[in-house]
Amino acid sequence: xxxxxxxxxxxxxxxxxxxxxxxxxxxxxxxxxxxxxxxxxxxxxxxxxxxxxxxxxxxxxxxxxxxxxxxxxxxxxxxxxxxxxxxxxxxxxxxxxxxxxxxxxxxxxx
Amino acid sequence: xxxxxxxxxxxxxxxxxxxxxxxxxxxxxxxxxxxxxxxxxxxxxxxxxxxxxxxxxxxxxxxxxxxxxxxxxxxxxxxxxxxxxxxxxxxxxxxxxxxxxxxxxxxxxxxxx
Numbered sequence: 001x002x003x004x005x006x007x008x009x010x011x012x013x014x015x016x017x018x019x020x021x022x023x024x025x026x027x028x029x030x031x032x033x034x035x036x037x038x039x040x041x042x043x044x045x046x047x048x049x050x051x052x053x054x055x056x057x058x059x060x061x062x063x064x065x066x067x068x069x070x071x072x073x074x075x076x077x078x079x080x081x082x083x084x085x086x087x088x089x090x091x092x093x094x095x096x097x098x099x100x101x102x103x104x105x106x107x108x109x110x
Numbered sequence: 111x112x113x114x115x116x117x118x119x120x121x122x123x124x125x126x127x128x129x130x131x132x133x134x135x136x137x138x139x140x141x142x143x144x145x146x147x148x149x150x151x152x153x154x155x156x157x158x159x160x161x162x163x164x165x166x167x168x169x170x171x172x173x174x175x176x177x178x179x180x181x182x183x184x185x186x187x188x189x190x191x192x193x194x195x196x197x198x199x200x201x202x203x204x205x206x207x208x209x210x211x212x213x214x215x216x217x218x219x220x221x222x223x
Contacts, residue, residue, distance in 0.1 A: 009150075031210060042114070042200050042214025043153075088153065092210045096141055096160060102152040 002027040002093045006101030013079055014109050021074045021104045023089035030092050032065050032072040037086040037103070079108045112136055114215035116201050122221045123191045131186040131218050133201030141204045142184035143168075143212065144176060146197040153200065159184055160206070191222045 005024045013019055023032065031050045035043035047056050049065035049072060056063045060083075062075040076083055089101040114135045123129055135142065144156040155168030159178040173195060175187045184203075188195060198219050202212040 006152075033210070040216070042202070042216055043212075044214070045211045048209055048211070090212075096158065096204070096206055098155075098210065098212065100145075100153040102150065 002029070002091055002097075002099045004089060004091050004099050004101040006089055006104055008104060009102060010105050010107075012107045012109065015081060016078050019076050019079060019106070021087055021089075021106075022071070023073070023091075023101050024071045025091060026070065027091070027093060028069050030069070030094075032069070033090040033092065033098075034063055034072070034074055035088040035090060037088060039085075043086075043088055076106075079106075081108045081110050084108050114201055114203055114213050116199075116215035116218050118218060119216065120219050122223065123188075124223050125192060127191050128187065128189050129191065129220075130188075131199055131201075131220075132183070133185065133215060134183045135201075135203040135213070136182065137203060137205070137213065138181070139203035139205045139213070140181070141206055142178065143202040143204075144174070144184070144186045145200045145202065146170065146195075147200060147217075148197050156186065156199075191220075193222045196220060196222045 033048045034046045037043040047063045052067045052069045054065045060077045064073050087104045091099045117132045140161045143158040145153045157176040159165045162181045177185045198217050200217045201215045204212045
């Protein structure tokens, strides 16, 4: 089983601030996914990055896959209360093999 | 199109009782999964089914059994519940060969007393 370390585990910030969440491993992944989970619901996919060095933007969210495909980051610009939730990274490392990080619980205070 | 549905949403059991968690998907996906989610542990794979008629153990299979009843349905059974199985259980489905997206159900919150 591949391991994914996600940091920080908890983040409480004021509305309008920027933040970055990190996902690191010593293993290489074929792709890296980011999910968002709201209380009482299952995770929902935000983005998949496939190519080393790839950067994808989703409105105020920027996702980056490391050059060596071992790490990824999620940057949120000008966080809004609606961004509050649990952010999970997931590394795909084989046929139907996915490892999830522990998650980052984000609270954005109005 | 309901996606992935799970029943029940909440359940309280006494130690030693048994129960089955039900999961169904209407996206015609071949692969289905059962995860448990615990604070500080993240999502851990219990069992998965790559296709109808096949099941395989994941990271934490002890104390659980599964049945892939047909392409739509994948159930998780606890034969003799233990307090360590108190958790939130998620079912997911995906279609191999596409983009590896997993579609999750809303979860079942299980408490074992």
